[in-house]
Amino acid sequence: MQSYTEENYLKTIYHLAEKTINVQTNAIAEQMQTKPASVTDMIKKLADKGLIDYIKYQGVTLTETGKNTAIDIVRKHRLWEVFLVDKLNFKWDEVHDVAEELEHIKSVELIERLDEFLGFPKADPHGDPIPDKNGRFAKTQFIKLIELKVGDSGTITGVSQHSSPFLKHLEKLGLTLGKQIQVSDVTDFDGSVEIRLSDKQVNISREVAKHILISSNGKN
Amino acid sequence: MQSYTEENYLKTIYHLAEKTINVQTNAIAEQMQTKPASVTDMIKKLADKGLIDYIKYQGVTLTETGKNTAIDIVRKHRLWEVFLVDKLNFKWDEVHDVAEELEHIKSVELIERLDEFLGFPKADPHGDPIPDKNGRFAKTQFIKLIELKVGDSGTITGVSQHSSPFLKHLEKLGLTLGKQIQVSDVTDFDGSVEIRLSDKQVNISREVAKHILISSNGKN
DNA sequence: AATAATTTTTAGATTTACCTAAAAATAAAA
DNA sequence: TTTTATTTTTAGGTAAATCTAAAAATTATT
Numbered sequence: 001m002q003s004y005t006e007e008n009y010l011k012t013i014y015h016l017a018e019k020t021i022n023v024q025t026n027a028i029a030e031q032m033q034t035k036p037a038s039v040t041d042m043i044k045k046l047a048d049k050g051l052i053d054y055i056k057y058q059g060v061t062l063t064e065t066g067k068n069t070a071i072d073i074v075r076k077h078r079l080w081e082v083f084l085v086d087k088l089n090f091k092w093d094e095v096h097d098v099a100e101e102l103e104h105i106k107s108v109e110l111i112e113r114l115d116e117f118l119g120f121p122k123a124d125p126h127g128d129p130i131p132d133k134n135g136r137f138a139k140t141q142f143i144k145l146i147e148l149k150v151g152d153s154g155t156i157t158g159v160s161q162h163s164s165p166f167l168k169h170l171e172k173l174g175l176t177l178g179k180q181i182q183v184s185d186v187t188d189f190d191g192s193v194e195i196r197l198s199d200k201q202v203n204i205s206r207e208v209a210k211h212i213l214i215s216s217n218g219k220n
Numbered sequence: 221m222q223s224y225t226e227e228n229y230l231k232t233i234y235h236l237a238e239k240t241i242n243v244q245t246n247a248i249a250e251q252m253q254t255k256p257a258s259v260t261d262m263i264k265k266l267a268d269k270g271l272i273d274y275i276k277y278q279g280v281t282l283t284e285t286g287k288n289t290a291i292d293i294v295r296k297h298r299l300w301e302v303f304l305v306d307k308l309n310f311k312w313d314e315v316h317d318v319a320e321e322l323e324h325i326k327s328v329e330l331i332e333r334l335d336e337f338l339g340f341p342k343a344d345p346h347g348d349p350i351p352d353k354n355g356r357f358a359k360t361q362f363i364k365l366i367e368l369k370v371g372d373s374g375t376i377t378g379v380s381q382h383s384s385p386f387l388k389h390l391e392k393l394g395l396t397l398g399k400q401i402q403v404s405d406v407t408d409f410d411g412s413v414e415i416r417l418s419d420k421q422v423n424i425s426r427e428v429a430k431h432i433l434i435s436s437n438g439k440n
Numbered sequence: 441a442a443t444a445a446t447t448t449t450t451a452g453a454t455t456t457a458c459c460t461a462a463a464a465a466t467a468a469a470a
Numbered sequence: 471t472t473t474t475a476t477t478t479t480t481a482g483g484t485a486a487a488t489c490t491a492a493a494a495a496t497t498a499t500t
Contacts, residue, residue, distance in 0.1 A: 005487065025448055038488055040449055045486090057448055057495055088333040098327045107318045113308040225457065245478055258458055260479055265456090277465060277478055 002051075004104050007073050008032065009042050010051060011103075013062055014070035022059035068135055075131040077103040078124035079114055085125040086118060092125040092176075093167035126167075127158025127177055127213060142213035145183075145193065146206060153182035158213035166211065173202045175212065222271075224324050227293050228252065229262050230271060231323075233282055234290035242279035288355055295351040297323040298344035299334055305345040306338060312345040312396075313387035346387075347378025347397055347433060362433035365403075365413065366426060373402035378433035386431065393422045395432065 002010070012031045016023045025043070029036045047054035051066035062070060080102040084090040090098075112133060115121075122138075123129055129137040142158055156179045159167070170176065174197055184201065185194035191206040204212075222230070232251045236243045245263070249256045267274035271286035282290060300322040304310040310318075332353060335341075342358075343349055349357040362378050376399045379387070390396065394417055404421065405414035411426035424432075 003486080026446090034487090035489065036448065037450085037490080041487075084330075088330070088337055090329075090333070094329075098325065098330050101325045101327075102322075105318065105321045107321075109310075109314075110304075110308070110318050113310070117308055223456080246476090254457090255459065256478065257460080257480085261457075 001106075002049075002069065005042070006046060006049075006051075007069070007104055009039075009046060010062070010066055010070040011073045011077075013052065013060060014067065014074065017062060022061060024059045028060075071131050071135040073103050075133075075135070076105070076111055078128055078130045079111060079118060079121070081124045081126075082118050082121045082130070083114060086121075091167075091171070093164040093171070095125060096162055096164075123158075125177070126162055127156075140213075141215075143216050144210055145181075145195075145204075145212040145214050146209040148183045148193075148214065148216075150183050150186055152216065153180065154214035154216040155180055156212060157215040159211055160213060161211040166208070169208065170212070173204065174200065175202070175204070181214070221326075222269075222289065225262070226266060226269075226271075227289070227324055229259075229266060230282070230286055230290040231293045231297075233272065233280060234287065234294065237282060242281060244279045248280075291351050291355040293323050295353075295355070296325070296331055298348055298350045299331060299338060299341070301344045301346075302338050302341045302350070303334060306341075311387075311391070313384040313391070315345060316382055316384075343378075345397070346382055347376075360433075361435070363436050364430055365401075365415075365424075365432040365434050366429040368403045368413075368434065368436075370403050370406055372436065373400065374434035374436040375400055376432060377435040379431055380433060381431040386428075389428065390432070393424065394420065395422070395424070401434070 009028070009032065012028055013023050016027050016031065020027070025036050025039045028043070029039045032039070043052060043054050043060050046052045046066070047060070050063055051069065052060045052062055054060045077099045080099040081095045084095040084098060085092060115133070120132075121130055127140075127142075129140055131137040140158065143154070144160070145156075148154070156175060156177055158177070159170070161167075175181070175195070180198060182196040183193060184196045186192075187194070192203055193206070193209045194201060194203050229248070229252065232248055233243050236247050236251065240247070245256050245259045248263070249259045252259070263272060263274050263280050266272045266286070267280070270283055271289065272280045272282055274280045297319045300319040301315045304315040304318060305312060335353070340352075341350055347360075347362075349360055351357040360378065363374070364380070365376075368374070376395060376397055378397070379390070381387075395401070395415070400418060402416040403413060404416045406412075407414070413424050413426070413429045415422050415424060
């Protein structure tokens, strides 16, 4: 049984571990909006509980138990996001903070029933995969929009940035999940990308294109 | 902004204040499963925050602000209970502990949308009234089943005990909310009560009869 | 390889919500 | 109206999660 705080540390370490093998103290501190000294205290505690492997000055990795716990929190977070969007009509940019709280409610029964109520969704409103109750989920094989060449097409299936301003921006442009797109041009000058949608044409910056994930349906 | 613990104290004081005018330290301690010394610490803090009025050795009463806060927590608790029963198919004896956690999620938007999603319910699965978003709710005018005379009839509209064994017991007997009942006999020996239901006859102890609430539809 | 810069850890405090044990106030009983 | 019992508060301490400031280890740079 972990505290609210311990759960947040595990989740943060899990997400950081998707990018780097060994997760550094400073990286955790930045993500958790706290000080490195506090992180050191906590990772000692998590190591004592067998949730992470920790070598002084060398960063941490999740143990099997730690990873399972983290995945379970991610599962809860994403299921609650689906609930908020599908059932309570929240927009995709409004759900993160509330889900951040809801993910800590401790009841296996609750989550299993919620999962069923929602129709066992495979992805959350941002396209991130939802682990099943055994922690299994398909490794998503997305390409960043920025990597597409002129003429390439595909479907928007995710985003790698969850901030409200970014998501609102996409919404305004009509770049929402499930939309079919084709890259019609890439500007030499600033690297901005022109996108053809079924009904219109939009121009997005390199920065935005980096954070849109595409499931490609064949190069042209 | 209150902590999880402060919210629980306010809620406890609110419920105790339904029975006694001045709420005693020991009563709070018993309800919160903590020690009187800890209660004293906390009520000082709540008094400093202007949520309760407190005179040493004389117990506490909620201020207007404190009462509003407490009612808001009660509202959340009861709405979540409706959600769990109506949408996730929990039984009425299984919802209390989970709702106890869910009630602390801080998002006005969430609760308003949940309320709407549930169809603005007026009562929770145990018949307790749900305050609206302004904290208003009808004072329920129930009679305890034990107070009915032989021949009196009415509808089961609430319970004054939320423990799982008690609720399971009622369920087994078919004494659930909305059921029409008539008192057909009261035993002199042990005060147990014989109840006529539409399709059967059941016998309940005095103790059980004390905790069933009836909205009377006229004496016989 | 020595020095500088960065990262991480230790040491010592703080805050919140508890606790125990003892003292003080209030209420009940002789 | 004393004495006794009960209730409540104070005093002093603990554990969790945080902090600042300073020391130690690691990494990068000349």
